[in-house]
Amino acid sequence: MLFASVSAAGYAPIATRRAITSSSSLALMALLTIGHMSYAQEPAQVLAKPAVQQAMQVIKSSEPHFIDEQIRICEIAAPPFHEDKRAEELAKLFKAAGLENVRIDKAGNVLGDRPGAEAHPHLVMAAHLDTVFPEGTDVHVTRTGNLLKGPGIGDDCRGLAALLAVIHGMNETKLKTKGSVTFVADTGEEGQGDLRGTKELFNTTLKGEIDEFISIEPGGVDDVTNGGVGSYRYKVTFTGPGGHSYGAFGLANPIGALGRAVAHIDAIQVPTSPKVTFNEGTVGGGTSVNSIPFEAWFEFDERSPDIKALDEMDAKFKAAVQQGLDDENARWHDKGKLSVKIEPIGIRPAGHTEESAAIVQIATQSISALGIGKARYGAGSSDSNVPMHLGIPAITIGGGGKDAGAHSLNETIDVTDSYKGPQNALLILLSLLQ
Numbered sequence: 001m002l003f004a005s006v007s008a009a010g011y012a013p014i015a016t017r018r019a020i021t022s023s024s025s026l027a028l029m030a031l032l033t034i035g036h037m038s039y040a041q042e043p044a045q046v047l048a049k050p051a052v053q054q055a056m057q058v059i060k061s062s063e064p065h066f067i068d069e070q071i072r073i074c075e076i077a078a079p080p081f082h083e084d085k086r087a088e089e090l091a092k093l094f095k096a097a098g099l100e101n102v103r104i105d106k107a108g109n110v111l112g113d114r115p116g117a118e119a120h121p122h123l124v125m126a127a128h129l130d131t132v133f134p135e136g137t138d139v140h141v142t143r144t145g146n147l148l149k150g151p152g153i154g155d156d157c158r159g160l161a162a163l164l165a166v167i168h169g170m171n172e173t174k175l176k177t178k179g180s181v182t183f184v185a186d187t188g189e190e191g192q193g194d195l196r197g198t199k200e201l202f203n204t205t206l207k208g209e210i211d212e213f214i215s216i217e218p219g220g221v222d223d224v225t226n227g228g229v230g231s232y233r234y235k236v237t238f239t240g241p242g243g244h245s246y247g248a249f250g251l252a253n254p255i256g257a258l259g260r261a262v263a264h265i266d267a268i269q270v271p272t273s274p275k276v277t278f279n280e281g282t283v284g285g286g287t288s289v290n291s292i293p294f295e296a297w298f299e300f301d302e303r304s305p306d307i308k309a310l311d312e313m314d315a316k317f318k319a320a321v322q323q324g325l326d327d328e329n330a331r332w333h334d335k336g337k338l339s340v341k342i343e344p345i346g347i348r349p350a351g352h353t354e355e356s357a358a359i360v361q362i363a364t365q366s367i368s369a370l371g372i373g374k375a376r377y378g379a380g381s382s383d384s385n386v387p388m389h390l391g392i393p394a395i396t397i398g399g400g401g402k403d404a405g406a407h408s409l410n411e412t413i414d415v416t417d418s419y420k421g422p423q424n425a426l427l428i429l430l431s432l433l434q
């Protein structure tokens, strides 16, 4: 899919269009000749264009307005699975900003297009609507100078504000691109949401159409998250006939099986590189102290940025659960057998965008061209996990400002120089799509 319309694009590979200026350019150009990347230009060259300079100025001078918008949007509650009100507001703002075909898909994602001369490369730039805070949370934002405080003010109201600032910067200066971009305010990024917005986007809404993906989250503008930490989450339930603790003694016990399974899991040795983690997070079951329970369960989480390592852990975990069950059934072999059910309750796919990928290199050069500093690569769990897992180049970048206390009621963001977030996002976008 990624290379599908290369020849149809009709643009010469960049290496034939431009002089090679440095060894890092050489490396970049080798990349830029691949597939759709043949459109891309180096950020420093893109930044030198008068129209782009003007767009950067527009972003800087309109930042106070977008900080106000960040606050206003954040005071529209968006608890898990109830992002609709905030989504409606974003749809209005997308329309007012001149995006085309503004629509809300089945998962509640808000989409708006800014077509280029060609349909491809097609970039999606996204920020998430949802928060971790339950319905009824006081979402009032307070402001002291440059410090904003309120639930979700950084994560991800900053991303939404940055998205709007990028759209505004492009529109005010009538910037044209060769490739196309769809801006998305997506749902379900946080824990329980299980990336449902992005999964819908890639698996249904824009299936097969997206070539590159950038998500904007709170974080330093020098952050380039190119690794997606995957996680598998399960509820494991052991069941059996249950009975009286005295009268039915001899029955296999679901809590016994659970204990044996957990002991087997805890004996699993995991690598530190790539990092693999596992955790039994909650446990429950039983009816009374004098009953052999008919049910016992626990919830389990395992993570790794490396999909192979995660899958290996997953196989060992499942074998350990089966072993716990078999041990318990063997111990009490003469009466009714137990069974076990392993139910997935959350799957965040792991993935990785190579440091050598054009999208990572362009982000790196954009950060340096804007004088922000040196890019820092890292791994995280965000909307980018979905495209990374599908092999679609994706990164998560910082929206600007300095955030603290994400996912807590004391979340803050210092918006000093926060305009650098949308400036960087725009420069990356333009460099990828020129």
Ligand SMILES: [Zn+2]
Pocket (backbone or CB within 6 Å): 128, 155, 156, 189, 217, 218
């Ligand atoms: Zn977030």
